[in-house]
Amino acid sequence: MGTWDIGHFDNDTAADFSGDLDGAPQGKRAELIRDALADVVRTEDYLDSDEAVVAVAAAALVAAQCPGGEPVTTAYGPDKPLPELPVELRGLAVQALDRVVAEPSELLELWTEGGDGEQWKEGIGRLRAVLAQAAG
Template sequence: MGTWDIGHFDSDTAADFSGDLDDAPRNKRAELIRDALTAVVGTTDYLDSDDAVVAVAAAALVAAQCPGGEPVTTAYGPDEPLPELPVELRHLAVQALDRVVTGPSELLELWSEGGHEEPWKEGIGRLRAVLAEAAG
């Protein structure tokens, strides 16, 4: 996994997802985000780190459109503007984040092994709080 920092887009996989969003027609971008979140929520077996990374990036994009959400300003995020995302993605994003930080999760293991689990989890927790508040 090519990861250089704990930000939600600070990996090759997340940056590639941003590129996929930029390449997609504007009316298909919300569907790509939904697919990324759904793929993780539906996983009961070992969660692959690439799927988890994409779900976290997708959740960050949903959270950016919520009251109190931080805009995605990193150079590794999408360059193209996203349409207004469906409100129901907020709850789905919360579920996806909950799954990412619940074992068995390769991404959770990688951050734990690297000694940066707490700062990474804090970032996930901030995202989750914004999404949960907005989801009602």
């Protein structure tokens, strides 16, 4: 995974996911986001970093539509607008983020070993807080 910064889309895999969303029909984009989140939530064993970064990007897209959520303005996010996402994705996104920061998680290991683990976890925590608040 090529990573150039700590943002939710600042890696090759998340950028590719954005491209996949742009290439999907408008009616399928919410389903792609749901699948990315659900795949991570269902993972009981070692969580691969590629799956985790896609879930984080998906969660950021859901959070962007929540009250208090930050818009995704990076050039590595989707270029095409997303439809209004189902409200139930908010709770699923919280679950996915909880799984990403729980062991065994390759992405958690990589950030911790790289020395930026605390800063990365803070970003995930802010994202989770917006989602949890909106999920009720």
